Amino acid sequence: MAERGEPLTDREREVLELVATGITNREVAQELFISINTVKVHLRNIYTKLGADSRTEATMVAVREGWVGIPEMDQQSVEGSSTETETAPDPPLPWPKRVALLGSLLLVVSVVVVTWPRAEAQAGAGMDLFPDGPAAATVNDSDRAESAWQERAMMPTRRAHLGLTVAAERLIAIGGQTPEGVTGVVEAYDPEEDIWTPRTEKPIPVAHVGAATIDGLVYVPGGRDADGVPRRLVEVYDPQADAWGRAGSLPEPRCAYALVAHDDELYLFGGWDGERYVSTAYAYNPESDEWLTLPAMDVARGFAGAASLDDQIYVVGGYDGQKELTDCAAFDPLTQVWSECAPLTVGRGGLGVAAIGGRLYAIGGGGSSTYLGFNERYSVDRNDWQVVDTPLVGEWRNPGVAVFGATVYAVGGWSRDYLSLNQALNPFPFQIFIPVSQQ
DSSP states (O other), X not given: OOOTTOOOOHHHHHHXXXXXXXXXXXXXXXXXXXXXXXXXXXXXXHHHHHTOSSHHHHHHHHHHTTSSOOOOOOHHHHHOOOXXXXXXXXXXXXXXXXHHHHXXXXXXXXXXXXXSOOHHHHHHTTGGGSOOSOXXXXXXXGGSSOOSEEEOOOOSSOOBSOEEEEETTEEEEEEEEETTEEEEEEEEEETTTTEEEEEOXXXXXXBSOOOEEETTEEEEEOOBOTTSOBBOOEEEEETTTTEEEEEOOOSSOBBSOEEEEETTEEEEEEEEOSSSEEEEEEEEETTTTEEEEEOOOSSOOBSOEEEEETTEEEEEOOBOSSSBOOOEEEEETTTXXXXXXXXXXXXXXXXXXXXXXXXXXXXXXXXXSSOBOOEEEEETTTTEEEEEOOSEEBXXXXXXXXXXXXXXXXXXXXXXXXXXXXXXXXXXXXXXXXXXXXX
């Protein structure tokens, strides 16, 4: 246990120095590559050791002790100027006012950074498939009420538009868009150990891509390459051998599609063909290594989410080139018939959809033509969507979303920048066990 007056550790000094700049707990975690919960633990220890009750008081101590510098004042304004009549120099500002001045300067810088045009960042995030324009501000969950989501170990490579699936008792994160461009990086997450490990990179780097697992093999169809061109190539990852192979190519180039595995087949819906959003639907059979054309959706869209639930495949949300959509449609693989389901509460483009506990969860989306204030949960029996918590608000586009055991994981994505966050939601944290009497 930390005690008052005890010296800060090197890591605690690093945390305090970052906190003093005015950034949020999440930004501190991203800077130091630790979880937000670890940041909170460090802050509790810092407060105890310094006798501080808040970030502001801890910052003041840091300034007073010289751990955090203050921008130098203009010497003439501080010391006064020499005139024919000698006057006493103005006294230097007391350190509390210096802290206030530093905070004001940081606030001005923050406003400039947030409001400055970000064409380069948007282009890097694949925003050419979304309308240009300023993104909605993101509020950090550390400043909100306790969230149902739990922060887990951050993904080593921060990225969006990635494929995420479960194979070999791991979450497998594949490809995506990083600050440096399209990547083929593959990283595996062990939920039990809460650690990430690198795997063999995908031979062809792609973004705006999905991943799904059948019989232990991970399929990654199409995607958008480093030249911005959608591809037909389908690459297959074997997590046991940590090796890549190929499967039958898509009928047409596709990226930004919705992908799901259902009854040992792949189903791919909509997407971007390089010129327009499409409504096409395909099914892939690994045994025949062939893609079959299915009845198209009623709406042409990309950046939708898909999940399999109760022998139906649900395709939810998306983007049609003008706005983020609330559309929800159910596809019956046996009859190959589409039916409507209740629309989302708000339009969501770049969302992830997960099926768990007999319900659908729509995670993320928003920030282009709508504002992300919550996630949503769909009940088949009631045919309605209900509001559930989100760890980020404002915008959170194109995270990887997958179900591992009884937990929904949302990894990475875009929210004013590429993210490495790893958020876990257990919709059923409490289980009731009913004892059965033995005769």
